[in-house]
Amino acid sequence: MLSLHCCGAAVRELSGDMSESSRNLQQDVWLALKARKESLEAQLKHKTDKLKELCLKEAVSSASTFTADTVCLCVI
Numbered sequence: 085m086l087s088l089h090c091c092g093a094a095v096r097e098l099s100g101d102m103s104e105s106s107r108n109l110q111q112d113v114w115l116a117l118k119a120r121k122e123s124l125e126a127q128l129k130h131k132t133d134k135l136k137e138l139c140l141k142e143a144v145s146s147a148s149t150f151t152a153d154t155v156c157l158c159v160i
Contacts, residue, residue: 102110
């Protein structure tokens with residue numbers, strides 16, 4: 085059994101022995117995973133931006149109880 089390495093050398097070595105349909109399937113799976121990753125990254129960015137916006141609103145509405153350090157930590 086051939087183990088997969090993070091550098092991809094084992095995958096490249098294995099692909100020479102794979103049938104065309106297996107390579108197509110592997111590429112389809114890779115493309116689907118890549119699309120899922122991009123979607124999750126976009127969702128994370130959107131939610132992070134919304135959280136920053138919410139933190140800033142809260143900081144403004146509660147300005148007397150926040151220190152400068154607290155506001156900076158919340159925005160980061």
